[in-house]
Amino acid sequence: MGDQTTDQPLHVATPLIQSQPLSEIVGFPVYLKLENTQPSASFKIRGIGNLCQKAVKNGSHHIVCSSGGNAGMAATYAARKLNVPATIFVPETTPEFTVRRMEQEGATVNIHGKVWDEANEQALKMAAQPGHTMVHPFEHPDIWDGHSTMITEIANQIAKPDVVVASVGGGGLMCGVIQGLQSVGWEDVPVVAMETKGAESFNAALSAGKVVTLPGITSIAKSLGSKSVSPQLFELSKQHKVFSEVLPDAEIVKACLRFADDHRMLVEPACGAALAAVYSGVLKKLQQDGKLNNVKSAVIIVCGGSSVTMELLDKWKTQFGV
Numbered sequence: 001m002g003d004q005t006t007d008q009p010l011h012v013a014t015p016l017i018q019s020q021p022l023s024e025i026v027g028f029p030v031y032l033k034l035e036n037t038q039p040s041a042s043f044k045i046r047g048i049g050n051l052c053q054k055a056v057k058n059g060s061h062h063i064v065c066s067s068g069g070n071a072g073m074a075a076t077y078a079a080r081k082l083n084v085p086a087t088i089f090v091p092e093t094t095p096e097f098t099v100r101r102m103e104q105e106g107a108t109v110n111i112h113g114k115v116w117d118e119a120n121e122q123a124l125k126m127a128a129q130p131g132h133t134m135v136h137p138f139e140h141p142d143i144w145d146g147h148s149t150m151i152t153e154i155a156n157q158i159a160k161p162d163v164v165v166a167s168v169g170g171g172g173l174m175c176g177v178i179q180g181l182q183s184v185g186w187e188d189v190p191v192v193a194m195e196t197k198g199a200e201s202f203n204a205a206l207s208a209g210k211v212v213t214l215p216g217i218t219s220i221a222k223s224l225g226s227k228s229v230s231p232q233l234f235e236l237s238k239q240h241k242v243f244s245e246v247l248p249d250a251e252i253v254k255a256c257l258r259f260a261d262d263h264r265m266l267v268e269p270a271c272g273a274a275l276a277a278v279y280s281g282v283l284k285k286l287q288q289d290g291k292l293n294n295v296k297s298a299v300i301i302v303c304g305g306s307s308v309t310m311e312l313l314d315k316w317k318t319q320f321g322v
């Protein structure tokens with residue numbers, strides 16, 4: 001039901017909780033920003049909600065979005081709230097049940113290509129029509145502004161943390177995080193950018209000294225599957241302290257499983273990547289190597305995601321023998 005008549009944001013303010021199990025692992029308080037509790041099940045609604053709201057206000061009457069799944073979920077939710085149709089382009093790797101969910105919310109879903117980049121090319125063609133708004137999953141200032149609100153919220157929830165951890169797909173989330181840190185005067189708080197082997201477009205850009213294109217996406221974390229990272233994140237990483245870390249899928253699956261047990265919440269591998277910074281010892285290693293000093297608290301962005309079920313987790317558990 002389209003019921004968005006005011007300028008109220010489409011996202012909700014999410015809880016920030018201290019995790020006892022994760023804090024015990026690292027020996028200092030670890031806070032979880034629970035973006036998995038957003039109405040579209042991931043942080044994406046912050047940026048995409050902001051972009052769609054502005055576009056509809058300016059006369060747009062059709063939302064077009066290319067997505068691995070969660071940007072599409074957010075665009076679908078935003079379009080329904082704003083009373084406009086949505087057409088979502090996803091690759092073949094987006095699970096059938098995620099496609100169904102978008103359709104149930106009223107979107108038209110087109111499946112195109114093997115990876116998100118191919119679905120994006122199709123979406124751009126449709127969005128060229130008058131009155132249509134292209135919602136890119138990570139590349140727009142309105143998206144970064146929207147995502148940055150999670151940090152302004154955190155600044156009202158706890159004192160300054162010593163490090164923030166988030167995963168990187170195309171880099172929109174991390175652009176928002178860094179922008180948010182800078183806007184609340186926390187520009188000295190380093191970030192840890194987590195990626196998975198086979199979707200490490202940001203790490204590859206840092207190694208090459210420029211944005212590069214991966215040959216393909218082989219990781220199970222399809223929501224991190226952008227073959228190249230946003231040039232904006234590449235630029236921001238020159239001004240802000242960023243540690244880029246890459247883990248194999250097996251570690252990600254372990255993190256999702258342990259998180260389900262520790263906090264009774266089911267999250268996608270894209271989110272498991274951020275949690276693995278604690279579960280797989282990435283934060284500890286950065287401390288031991290003298291790269292992260294005097295850490296007394298950390299925030300992990302629990303970015304969430306719709307494309308996960310008990311059955312899928314079970315399948316990955318067997319596949320990786322974890």
Ligand code: PLV
Nearest residue numbers: 067068070071169170171172173223305
């Ligand atoms: N997912 C995008 C891109 O997919 C999408 O279309 O939904 N965590 C979750 C749960 C995500 O869905 C995504 C992005 C990320 C993290 C990474 O965010 P980004 O792309 O802004 O770095 C191909």
